[in-house]
Amino acid sequence: MVRCILILCASVAVSMAKEPLDVSADLAKLLENSQVPGMAAAAVLKGEVVAAGTAGVRKLDEPQKVELGDHFHVGSCTKSMTASLAAMIIADGKIGWDTKVSDVFKDFEIHPDYREATLRQMLSNSGGVPHELKNPSWDRNRSGPEQRKALVKDILSVKPDYTPGQGRVYSNGGFAIGGAALEKVTGRAWEDLMQERLFKPLGITSAGFGAPATNGKVDQPYGHHLVNGKLVAVNPQPDGDNPAAIGPAGTVYMSVLDFAKYAGFHLGDLKKGPLSQTQLDDLHRPVPPGDDYACGWVTTKRDWAGGATLTHNGSNTMFFAVMWLAPAKDFAVVAVCNSGDGAKVCDQAASLLIGKCVPK
Known part of the structure; x- marks a missing residue:
């Protein structure tokens, strides 16, 4: 909103x-x-x-x-734009920089080594997500939020490339997780949030x-x-x-x-x-x-x-x-x-x- x-x-x-x-x-x-x-x-x-x-x-x-x-x-x-949006949603009190992925995606089976990964880590390429995603879910016939949900579920179900917060690997997947987290806590599509909260103002x-x-x-x-x-x-x-x-x-x-x-x-x-x-x-x-x-x-x-x-x-x-x-x-x-x-x-x-x- x-x-x-x-x-x-x-x-x-x-x-x-x-x-x-x-x-x-x-x-x-x-x-x-x-x-x-x-x-x-x-x-x-x-x-x-x-x-x-x-x-x-x-x-x-x-x-x-x-x-x-x-x-x-x-x-x-686009990456810094998504992080800018995250700062706005954080100001709303719906999520925090230190919110863990396990606290957001409670209905997902998350690998134990990912459970402590935070929103800030995902939006700074330090969340353990690999550069090359393995067997990603690219079903372009589904909506953006549905595609992201499937991708995030796949990523978080397997062992991260490194301990979150202990390394840095440039990763589109980490930002996909961050965007999906914003969707989860707001109930709004990332695309709609970007238009209404960042671009329009x-x-x-x-x-x-x-x-x-x-x-x-x-x-x-x-x-x-x-x-x-x-x-x-x-x-x-x-x-x-x-x-x-x-x-x-x-x-x-x-x-x-x-x-x-x-x-x-x-x-x-x-x-x-x-x-x-x-x-x-x-x-x-x-x-x-x-x-x-x-x-x-x-x-x-x-x-x-x-x-x-x-x-x-x-x-x-x-x-x-x-x-x-x-x-x-x-x-x-x-x-x-x-x-x-x-x-x-x-x-x-x-x-x-x-x-x-x-x-x-």
Whole structure:
């Protein structure tokens, strides 16, 4: 349920500068001699989009050009969004960061070594869940919550890869468990919770789940991957995205400007928002073991950022996305493209906007 305090989407949205720098020509140069049909990028400084641009086409060998409002899949950048949602449900008192999976999934047969695993561990890749899921339940004909329930039941029934809290393995399955736990305690689908509790309050109107385009149309960007070294467009249905079972780990799409709004939200730029600065700081704090991964964020340092940065990238193997946040500069940059082979181009775009927009 959307709480009434999450009001006035217009008051919480990151605003557009009067004349943001158009970097489209620069992005077009990056696409030359690349395996990327199209891309978009944007930079946020002190709550305003100060630079943005697009380049290329929505689908290989088709004429429709990428537009600023086009929807791009953001892959594992979804992970911090699910963790943000968790912080809201925790504030409601329905679950806690230290709530154990055995306290949530009481009707499941859970392996003894998983029983003490917590929500925070699942949302920080430290819950014992393996990177490669064994014989996962990918029944795409079932609803998202049903798919997740089946997957979580399978994962928790066998011995974890390591003792929860004593290691870190990047895992979509852990975030699927976290999302399913939020569904369990609220009685609502993760997709509905994301729309109502996170996207709507932020004024994010372009967000959805799965492949953004429609079969037989070039109404949005298509994903592309390499087949025997040749770039091939992938029809949105049925194989244009990850199954909904791992939605909380990586099935969100949105426009690059809405992606920038989300980044601005985590910088604490919003006058009013669904999370306080204290809650944001908690989400950004590294979770043991180690000091380089928080709840859906990689934590590191960069000179251009004046110290600490938060970053994450994501890909469903057909799109690629990256985001960098520099809290000390009140700056963020996001870049997206419609090729699973687009890491280099997106990193180049981020570097380009950092060079043009970060205060010296």
